Amino acid sequence: MSSFSVTQAQGGIIGGVSLPGDKSIAHRYLILSAISRGKTIIENFPLNKDCLVTLSSFKKLGIKINGSLKGHSSASVITIFGKGLHGLSKPEGPIFVGDSGTTLRLILGILAGQNFQTRLNAGASLSQRPMLRVTSPLRMMGAAIKSKIKKSLPAGRQKKSKTKIEEYPPIIIKGGNLKGITYRMPVASAQVKSALLLAGLYADGKTKIIESVKTRDHTERALRLFKANIKIRQDGIVMSGGRDLSSPERLYIPGDISSASFFIVLGTIIPGSRILIRNVSLNPSRTGIIKVLQRMGADIKVSSLKSQVSKFEPMGDLIVKSSRLKGTKVKKEEIPSLIDELPILMVAACNARGKTIFEGAGELRVKEADRIKSMSDNLKRMGVKVTVSAASGSENITVEGVKEFKGIRAKSFADHRTAMSMIVAGLKAKGETVVDDIKCINKSFPDFVRIISKLIHC
Ligand code: S3P
Numbered sequence: 001m002s003s004f005s006v007t008q009a010q011g012g013i014i015g016g017v018s019l020p021g022d023k024s025i026a027h028r029y030l031i032l033s034a035i036s037r038g039k040t041i042i043e044n045f046p047l048n049k050d051c052l053v054t055l056s057s058f059k060k061l062g063i064k065i066n067g068s069l070k071g072h073s074s075a076s077v078i079t080i081f082g083k084g085l086h087g088l089s090k091p092e093g094p095i096f097v098g099d100s101g102t103t104l105r106l107i108l109g110i111l112a113g114q115n116f117q118t119r120l121n122a123g124a125s126l127s128q129r130p131m132l133r134v135t136s137p138l139r140m141m142g143a144a145i146k147s148k149i150k151k152s153l154p155a156g157r158q159k160k161s162k163t164k165i166e167e168y169p170p171i172i173i174k175g176g177n178l179k180g181i182t183y184r185m186p187v188a189s190a191q192v193k194s195a196l197l198l199a200g201l202y203a204d205g206k207t208k209i210i211e212s213v214k215t216r217d218h219t220e221r222a223l224r225l226f227k228a229n230i231k232i233r234q235d236g237i238v239m240s241g242g243r244d245l246s247s248p249e250r251l252y253i254p255g256d257i258s259s260a261s262f263f264i265v266l267g268t269i270i271p272g273s274r275i276l277i278r279n280v281s282l283n284p285s286r287t288g289i290i291k292v293l294q295r296m297g298a299d300i301k302v303s304s305l306k307s308q309v310s311k312f313e314p315m316g317d318l319i320v321k322s323s324r325l326k327g328t329k330v331k332k333e334e335i336p337s338l339i340d341e342l343p344i345l346m347v348a349a350c351n352a353r354g355k356t357i358f359e360g361a362g363e364l365r366v367k368e369a370d371r372i373k374s375m376s377d378n379l380k381r382m383g384v385k386v387t388v389s390a391a392s393g394s395e396n397i398t399v400e401g402v403k404e405f406k407g408i409r410a411k412s413f414a415d416h417r418t419a420m421s422m423i424v425a426g427l428k429a430k431g432e433t434v435v436d437d438i439k440c441i442n443k444s445f446p447d448f449v450r451i452i453s454k455l456i457h458c
Pocket residue numbers: 023024025102188189190191192194216339340
């Protein structure tokens with residue numbers, strides 16, 4: 001275990017950062033490049049654990065990928081030699097997807113279209129995360145899927161209630177002969193939506209996805225870029241299968257807004273700060289963090305919007321200056337646009353006047369760790385009042401702002417976003433904060449500690 005210690009930042013934090021490409025976009029660009037015809041060059045591909053696992057998975061499926069993946073750089077230019085929609089080959093053994101939920105759920109969509117059997121093994125944390133949400137609709141499309149099944153009684157219920165069945169990795173999937181379906185999403189999940197759209201590429205007829213709450217739309221944008229037959233309609237997203245994809249040849253991945261969020265909150269809560277964040281992804285389905293913080297009184301300026309450079313994904317520079325925050329209510333419908341930023345938004349909420357309520361945040365329970373538990377355990381020990389209440393099938397979190405935080409021995413719960421959030425909280429807290437295990441940060445942002453240390457000591 002490697003721990004990391006911080007003390008309260010003295011004086012404002014002034015500086016600029018450029019970030020590796022967005023993790024969500026990177027998975028999608030790589031996958032579509034692999035199954036399209038021709039060579040694709042991807043710039044600013046982030047070299048984090050999750051994206052590297054998608055890369056190695058497609059190598060196992062017979063795709064040649066070049067690029068320098070080692071050394072000190074946190075992003076790289078990679079070249080993918082796509083083999084077309086039906087060019088993947090049966091891997092020699094199981095594919096290990098590590099703890100990357102996006103890799104696993106998206107690759108299931110692709111494998112549902114392949115006429116061979118694949119076994120997908122996962123790491124310790126992903127092996128505890130629910131998969132029925134994706135295996136169930138893929139089975140409706142025609143894929144044969146086996147997985148680990150666990151039965152449980154819903155928490156707090158007695159014998160009479162229905163037993164809940166959930167599925168977990170490892171997963172064995174054999175695809176082929178898919179047919180399109182119309183599917184109304186029961187859980188707001190971009191990973192599930194994406195898996196179904198990718199499977200829809202291989203299906204006979206149309207696959208229609210209906211979302212009651214919109215989730216990130218990187219897959220839809222990327223599919224259009226690769227010339228798939230996809231229509232975004234008022235009543236749903238419609239994918240018509242069977243059309244080969246063509247490579248856009250060169251793609252640039254804007255900086256990851258989820259990684260940027262730690263610097264946005266840092267610049268906001270440390271008095272006297274001014275942080276410039278260059279070339280960040282500003283896809284409207286991901287900018288919930290900016291909207292909510294601005295509503296709380298944050299001083300965040302979007303200095304230039306450059307959608308041309310990255311083709312279908314907008315990006316721009318952000319200038320964040322410290323400001324006084326006030327509490328707000330984050331509505332259930334806003335949650336998907338900031339789902340991964342909830343831990344760091346909870347840190348921001350501690351620094352606001354009054355209460356901040358996050359409605360319908362129950363999905364946080366099934367991320368890399370139970371983030372409701374990881375964040376409330378840590379923040380409560382720092383002296384913050386955090387309450388969690390059940391609310392129509394989900395959970396609400398209320399955070400009451402405090403005048404002063406106290407430094408603690410914080411636990412990362414082996415979760416990258418909890419670890420980074422607690423480092424930011426520690427920079428505001430009085431005394432020393434030690435985050436017990438920060439190796440998990442490599443999952444999304446291996447360069448985080450180096451970049452933040454440089455900023456603090458500027
Ligand atoms: C992601 C979707 C979200 C998010 C995850 C990345 C994606 O998960 O939390 O980090 O790239 O599609 P869900 O689909 O489970 O909401």
